[in-house]
Amino acid sequence: MLIQQDMELGEKLAILADAAKYDVACTSSGVERKGKPGQLGSTVAAGLCHSFAADGRCISLLKILYTNQCVYDCRYCINRRSNDVPRAAFTADEICRLTMEFYRRNYIEGLFLSSGILHSPDYTMDLLYQTLWKLRFECGFNGYIHMKAIPGADPELIRRAGFLADRMSVNLELPTAEGLRTLAPSKDRKRILTPMRQIQRGIEAQRQELVPYRQGRRFVPAGQSTQMIVGATPENDYQMLTVAEALYRNYGLKRVFYSAFVRVNDDSLLPALPGGPPLLREHRLYQADWLLRFYGFGAGELLSERQPNFNIFLDPKCDWALRHLELFPVEVQTADYNTLLRVPGVGVRSAKRIVAARRSGRLDFPDLKRMGVVLKRAVYFLTCGGRMMYPVRMDRDFITAQLLGEEKRRVWDIGRQDSFRQMSMFDDGMLSPVPSGEDRRSAVWGEL
Amino acid sequence: MVIFTCEDSLEGILCGVYDAWMSRLGHANVRLELQERGNLRMFSEYRQTAKEDWKTEKVIDTIRRKAGQEVYEQVFHASLSREEEKADRIYRFLICALHLGPAVTDMLQIPAVYELFRMNRNVTREAMHLIEFIRFSQLREGALFGVVGPENDVILLMAPHFADRLNAENWIIYDEKRNKAVVHPAGGECALVRLPDEKWRERLTESGDQEEFERLWKTFHTHIAIRERTNRACQMTHLPLRFRPYMTEFQ
Numbered sequence A: 001m002l003i004q005q006d007m008e009l010g011e012k013l014a015i016l017a018d019a020a021k022y023d024v025a026c027t028s029s030g031v032e033r034k035g036k037p038g039q040l041g042s043t044v045a046a047g048l049c050h051s052f053a054a055d056g057r058c059i060s061l062l063k064i065l066y067t068n069q070c071v072y073d074c075r076y077c078i079n080r081r082s083n084d085v086p087r088a089a090f091t092a093d094e095i096c097r098l099t100m101e102f103y104r105r106n107y108i109e110g111l112f113l114s115s116g117i118l119h120s121p122d123y124t125m126d127l128l129y130q131t132l133w134k135l136r137f138e139c140g141f142n143g144y145i146h147m148k149a150i151p152g153a154d155p156e157l158i159r160r161a162g163f164l165a166d167r168m169s170v171n172l173e174l175p176t177a178e179g180l181r182t183l184a185p186s187k188d189r190k191r192i193l194t195p196m197r198q199i200q201r202g203i204e205a206q207r208q209e210l211v212p213y214r215q216g217r218r219f220v221p222a223g224q225s226t227q228m229i230v231g232a233t234p235e236n237d238y239q240m241l242t243v244a245e246a247l248y249r250n251y252g253l254k255r256v257f258y259s260a261f262v263r264v265n266d267d268s269l270l271p272a273l274p275g276g277p278p279l280l281r282e283h284r285l286y287q288a289d290w291l292l293r294f295y296g297f298g299a300g301e302l303l304s305e306r307q308p309n310f311n312i313f314l315d316p317k318c319d320w321a322l323r324h325l326e327l328f329p330v331e332v333q334t335a336d337y338n339t340l341l342r343v344p345g346v347g348v349r350s351a352k353r354i355v356a357a358r359r360s361g362r363l364d365f366p367d368l369k370r371m372g373v374v375l376k377r378a379v380y381f382l383t384c385g386g387r388m389m390y391p392v393r394m395d396r397d398f399i400t401a402q403l404l405g406e407e408k409r410r411v412w413d414i415g416r417q418d419s420f421r422q423m424s425m426f427d428d429g430m431l432s433p434v435p436s437g438e439d440r441r442s443a444v445w446g447e448l
Numbered sequence B: 001m002v003i004f005t006c007e008d009s010l011e012g013i014l015c016g017v018y019d020a021w022m023s024r025l026g027h028a029n030v031r032l033e034l035q036e037r038g039n040l041r042m043f044s045e046y047r048q049t050a051k052e053d054w055k056t057e058k059v060i061d062t063i064r065r066k067a068g069q070e071v072y073e074q075v076f077h078a079s080l081s082r083e084e085e086k087a088d089r090i091y092r093f094l095i096c097a098l099h100l101g102p103a104v105t106d107m108l109q110i111p112a113v114y115e116l117f118r119m120n121r122n123v124t125r126e127a128m129h130l131i132e133f134i135r136f137s138q139l140r141e142g143a144l145f146g147v148v149g150p151e152n153d154v155i156l157l158m159a160p161h162f163a164d165r166l167n168a169e170n171w172i173i174y175d176e177k178r179n180k181a182v183v184h185p186a187g188g189e190c191a192l193v194r195l196p197d198e199k200w201r202e203r204l205t206e207s208g209d210q211e212e213f214e215r216l217w218k219t220f221h222t223h224i225a226i227r228e229r230t231n232r233a234c235q236m237t238h239l240p241l242r243f244r245p246y247m248t249e250f251q
């Protein structure tokens, strides 16, 4: 399991990209920074996706590990100590060169740097810090950098690194302390939450201008994110979503990512998953996460102890609307923005357009369609000038059956991995900056 | 019906707008068309618009004053559209815009406004995609060369992004469908030039160290995908085939 020394750069890249790919965060959003004369790079608030891999996921950053050598033995992880896999390590110079040269050719938006734990958390964090320092100050790289904060590393190292990175992340990995204890005994919850809290405080202190910029740089300007693995441990959707909500609220996270568990290790403590990674579940969690962040929903509105898992056949917003038929239909001409947002088939952009357009006159169903409303879903919940598009019985079973016709097809597509379709993603125009560029891609539906 | 024909450019179209408007024939009795459109209509009178700077300036000034900068930008984007009907659509939109003012951009229920919005969205979307998907190769002398084949005439919209980001580099973005390019000298200003096809192809074949990084990029692109999640259809939705011939990782 020794690191081979005389490896070619291409071989290292293959190993260390392979080892990094199970981290799903690949976003370059959250900070708008102009170029600097003589330097390379800029950042775009909405983030940019430069390519798409064979698994349909966006490639925005050069996502690599510094090394896949690790002293820990997390059960779910391909890089764990007990695995017999080829090991490699970059040098700081190699990472700088790859980043600069890929960036110039517009292959990438920046660097995503993580690592297995070499010797100790401090040692590893220092390696990452040194690499970023070189990249920023010796190479003059002004593009996006996402960096991992290594749990257990010296807070001072994390603080310094935070002035070089745009985004930092610490992965929660498993939503409950029990899950962690079984599958990642070296990572207790407190160890993970400590750096998360530190980064949050750093960002807040800067916002209140309590800390000076360091060499003109801000601390983690694009905020922090985390990831949870879906389906490696028995937590239900309600638990996952509640944890996500708490992270947004109490830790000020920018994003929570969900990663359908891929069984890379044969381990008796890991679930078997004969159907492959739980992609549909991951999809539903992303939809719900979206509803939390942009649609004003709370986790408790979407799920409960009594209904702890998402409906396989209906997206969370339709599901919610069907349980609240007493609130519908709503009138396009008068309903306020937040009410419109809760109508299935109406998204953030279309709701904004409706509110803007109706000031100057009446809207009819064809107008709504042009504004990006998905009428197939919305017709059951909307009136235009007091009329529905066609007479509809406000009856739960009837509407469910109608919606299912459409949704079943989509679910079926997701279930069959080879034809996982992003059906209505592009129904709507993509001009408004919110939700951000990568959201509208990584998220797996159109107007909910 | 009197048909005003104009050159396929922002200036040309705005001159057409000026002539059609000032003819005082009534909006319903005039139409704008791009020159060199094959099939002539019977029972129509054709009038060729002369492109003159003072007309363009006058129209731009009126748009800015009465309808605002955003309307002007939308018109500019629409003028880059590949759609043949764009000149008349811009004319119809401007009739509304000069009447209703800056708020016009919200009134998507008006067909003329929606048509312009749609063209504008189409152009902007393609420019956005190409900003993400364009690939540069390094020529021997170190300059970066990127080729695109866009449906709409968007290289002008791509240029500011790269002028900022790659400010210290010499680069060229070449539109192979229209044989023109934006050229950016390191530390300088962009210029739009005509570039005949053979010239750059020659330069590109004797390129510098690109191969090493092109190989490395392909390696990365392959290895970053999770095999268990293979999903070509999803990849297709996000990255339609028409972009791929220009992208290193798919060559």
Ligand code: SF4
Pocket (backbone or CB within 6 Å): A070, A071, A072, A073, A074, A077, A078, A079, A080, A081, A115, A116, A117
């Ligand atoms: S710490 Fe755990 S998850 Fe991270 S690389 Fe090591 S074994 Fe894998």
